[in-house]
Amino acid sequence: MSSSSVVRVERDGELASVIVHNPPVNTITAEVRSGLRQALEQIQASKDVRGVLLLCEGSTFFSGADIGEFSGPPKEEEYRRLFNGYEALSVPVVAAMHGTVMGGGLEIALACHYRIAAVGTRFGMPEVTLGIIPGAGGTQRMPRLIGADQALEMIVTARPVDAAKGLELGFIDQIVDGNLRSGAIAYLRSLIAAGKGPRRTGEMTISAASATAEVFERQRQQARKLYPNRNAAQVAVDVVQAATQMAFQQGLEYETQRVNECKDSVESKGAVHVFFAERETRRIPGLPESLKARPIKSAGVIGAGTMGGGIAICFANAGIPVILIDANEQGLTKGVANVDKTYQSMVDRGRLSAEDKAKRMALIGTSLSYDALENVDVIIEAVFENMDLKRKIFTELDRVARPGAVLATNTSTLDIEQIAAVTQRPQDVIGMHFFSPANVMPLLEVVRTTKTSDETIRTVMDLAKPLRKTPVLAKVCYGFIGNRMMEGYAREAERMVLEGATPRQVDSALEEWGMAMGILAVFDMAGIDVGVNVHKANASQFPPDPAYYQADFALHDAGRLGQKNGKGYYRYEPGNRSRFDDPEAINIIAERARQLKVPQRQHTKEEIVERCLYPLLNEGLRILGEGVALRASDVDVVWAAGYGFPRYRGGPMFYAETIGLDVLLAGMRKYQDIFGPMHWQPAPLLVELVERGLTIGQWEAQQRGTAR
Template identity: 45%
Template sequence: MTAINEVVDLATEGRVAVVTVNSPPVNALSANVRTGIAEAVQKAGADPAVTAVVIHCAGRTFIAGADITEFGKPPKGVPLNEVNAILEACPKPVVAAIHGTALGGGLELALSCHYRVAVPSAKLGLPEVKLGLVPGAGGTQRLPRLVGVERALEVIAFGEPMKAAEAASHGLVDAVVGEGSLKADAVAFAEKLIADAAPLKKVRDRADKLGADPAVFAAFRKANARRFRGFEAPEACIQCVEAAVSMPFDEGLKFERDTIMRLMVGTQSLAQRYVFFAERQAAKIPDVPEGTPTRTIAKVGIIGAGTMGGGIAMNFVNVGIPVTIVETKQEALDRGLSVIRKNYENTAKRGRLSMADVETRMGRFTPTLDLSALADCDLVVEAVFENMEIKKEVFGKLDAIAKPGAILATNTSYLDVDQIAAMTKRPEDVIGMHFFSPANVMRLLEVVRGEKTAKDVIATAMGLAKTIGKVGVLVGVCHGFVGNRMLAQRQREANKLILEGAMPWDVDRVLYDFGLPMGPFAMSDLAGLDIGWSRETSKGETPREILCEMDRRGQKTGAGFYDYDENRVAKPSPVTEKIILDLAAKKGINRRQISDEEILQRCIYPMINEGAKILEEGKAIRASDIDIVWINGYGWPVYRGGPMFYGDTVGLPEVLKVMKEFEGRHGADFKPSALLEKLAAEGKGFKDLK
């Protein structure tokens, strides 16, 4: 064996040269990896004793993609396009031996080999679109030549990998080989190529699958318009595949390269790459380092079988953790379990579960009306009505029932976790675990650290978030924590704007066009206007209260801020418009024309300012944690990077200037935070905070 460099070795097995990459953890295409592969293949190509080459990776995966830590830095080593050209030009058959994942640049390298073999568990894909990019080393040009235009469009523009069997059926993989004998099987495959005098199959020379009707592209755009809304990269991916069809290979490569270079310096890709790292950073807690002991969670208790409790419970049974679920009345318990079963059965109908899986998961539930059944649970999550007195009562009872060392979690959205913890003799075991609705779908879990919460409890909750497929973000105790505290700023301004001159559909349109899934009034109609409202306490002083008094309570009643048809399609309501105009007149408000720019600034800039206050108070560890909350819990468009990233994009001096203008015009709600003023004065952004 010859060491080409510290991460690439070259050895021979009979007449076959084996190039082995060993660059843990994922064999990413760093400068050393690229240079090592290029040198090894050139050396093997020039060796008269070698008649074929196998590219193989040590560890748990084939090359899992580019080394994105090199993005934006001066280039080093051999560029990937040159490595691929060397592979393709090698005078001897080159075989990629794939296990784990061949993603991004890893798949592009494999596409430049003459043949590809893979183990059954391997996955192959081009996920660059998720970073706001297109594949930049021939992926958009070579993949359509192997799998056809339609499948290539899906793989490239969606960024989702395909399994080895499907890859083989489309011609991307030439052979599926043994799970435990990849290298030996790849060498045997290479030897057979030699024995059969097989040709060097250069993907670039293939053209038989490129004869796509231009209508294919138009149909793909139309079918995915909603999915791609606001994103630049999917359209760029489509254009690159169009180039593969319409241009000679080398011109298509140039088009692809020009496209990735343009996107790489754009705001969207910067935002999406920022989010990629921010999500991983959120798991790092300075005073709870990796390796902090955690508590074993083998059984979970859930108090409440309603929408939230049932959804929370599903997360645990999905990963094999049994759940004892408690309700106060049998009909509520039966209804909750029925909803859970229906959710699973609907998933089975879509082919994502078998009916046997449904029964297995339902079998992990122990339903009961007896709170004392939680005595043997390692974690108990309270998901009762959002009322402090009720939650205090529950925790007082839990304290007497739960075993020593059990973690007691509250799913509160707003309330003071420390007050709840004070109802127990073990506040160190109490933590907030704020799931977002629907809890079995939404990725965010706000983990709320109480004043006395033990570090091993925090470490356990954060680790458990990952186990159940959530993005855990640690936050501090304050009203609404991070997400809902900032949301309140937007909601206040939205409600003021519609009395001052805008209509609900104006506000919703501006925020939808900004990239949010829906505006605040459409969201209120969806959730139900009567959440937290009662006829007994209603004062009829806001449009929402008046609408509820008229039994216009949102989509469920066919009318709210909007009118809805039988398919729940919304249209602006003249009833709502009259309510708003009459109320404004009653309050003596002189309505005026309000620009889209003002609507956006009034709704978004106070959120940025509130995020700065959250950072000042230490309720979030870092600005990027706030962004991860908003992206995963509230549908903030990932291509805008989160509210704090967006503030940096606009420029904090500009945000400050507008906030001061609004403060002069609209009062103290717009008073800038001290941190916003400080960073703007220093010419810094939230990204500069340490």
């Protein structure tokens, strides 16, 4: 028996197996739903079927719904009818799961009568992270299986659980150790032999003890804490609470109504935009489809400091041998010790086994000589920001590296054209800008020079995948995409503390708006000396403004370096990253403001957010107009993946259109009138878009048409 190209029905005596094969991750697409519907009709028409098995081939059971359908007509009613159809079958239906079972994938399993899973299977309901709620029965079925409190814990936190936890909670009936399909058939036959028929989740009742007023209030508080400025998790609590008060079918319809409201929200549209934008970054216009990346089977990293060690961990985690180079034995010893400490913390937290730690540490070799790099496939320089030093290193790399090796610099600001110029192979030189901590942060800015070859670009963009990075391609300019946009954002934060705002006032306004961390706290974490050194080294890049970044300079002059010595914009206790307000820091900044004659003013939260964000958005449009970034969505990914910009706001370019480009232009001109034109010149593209009445997307479509 067969149903469609992606779904087939196979008979084994009185058993019918519905088998789905929709690579790579068995997404529940329209084609899959059609196949499942046809399979259901076949089973309904068969008189001799006594049990049904639902399973998927490939790497995983259903990974979830098709997010690409979010922007189209609602599909929830279709899901509801399909899942209800399987639940209504008069013979036992068993879902046999493996891999990573998320969202709609878990929801179809909840509509089955019994659920079994392979060892190590993971389950989750991540919908609130996309600004929606489970919309295919999850809010109504899961509470009936495990109670309202535990169901909300899964939905609100969006944290996945493993098969063992699923068994403990009660939504998994058995774990199969061995061949899943054989185990599932044996399990189904045992049900039939024991005379067990359908066990419909929708006919169960929700435990009253799991659905008290206190439970719902506690979950609402958790939702507020986890998702400030966001609504989806609160809606999830509403809909699970409704499951305790409504008949099952009525609850499903209410779930549909509320999930469709969520899909229309900016929160959801922003999160979904970033989701797809991250997948788009690897698509590089102009690179031939036939172009192959060079194989990367070994690596070298120069500089065993925090950044170099973090990059080495990325390669070791990917199973790629890496040689760590430093100028002296002391630096190497310290660097390896820090790598070991990072891995040990993962072991202590149960995220890595001691055996895996040993395997990864064994992949990291060390040397004091560049000659150790003569056979590696990619070399990444990760020393501090000094052009002379980097050019000296690349001169050496040009001497020792084998032909075709990728020569990369981790510089965050310097001109890579100048670095590449000291080599005889500028086509192999590229920027690979990791973000600290490199083994944690997902963003990788890939920076091409005018001479970087297409093959080198493809190689590094592809290398990002095993390194578990989200790559974004940029052209060379000061600061590339992320740090160039950071300049105006941070400039205004520093300017406002010179004008009398406290660091806490500035950072709190930004954090309440949604930034992961206020910018002044970020400077303390990174090291105030780092920013000061960058600005000293690149003085020619900045406008002739005597107050430019002077809060940083004042604190640095007073020996305040941030968390590393316990005092920066804030004060820190040993072993504690909590920020304590420090009158001494405020007085140092105030004294510098008096010396510079910076006028004092009062700051509302609205002004703080506008003055920090408007230059950020404006510079993003300038970067887009100059062609430094390939597309607006790449700018959004840089800031969402690397700088703590809230994903639910969609990134800076998406947010600019959310508030209105005309509002942004008016804001730039408002502050230009107050503070003068030096820092508040609207980007030419912003002016053009407003004057022509175009969205960013419409302008990009026109540019693509022109390019063709």
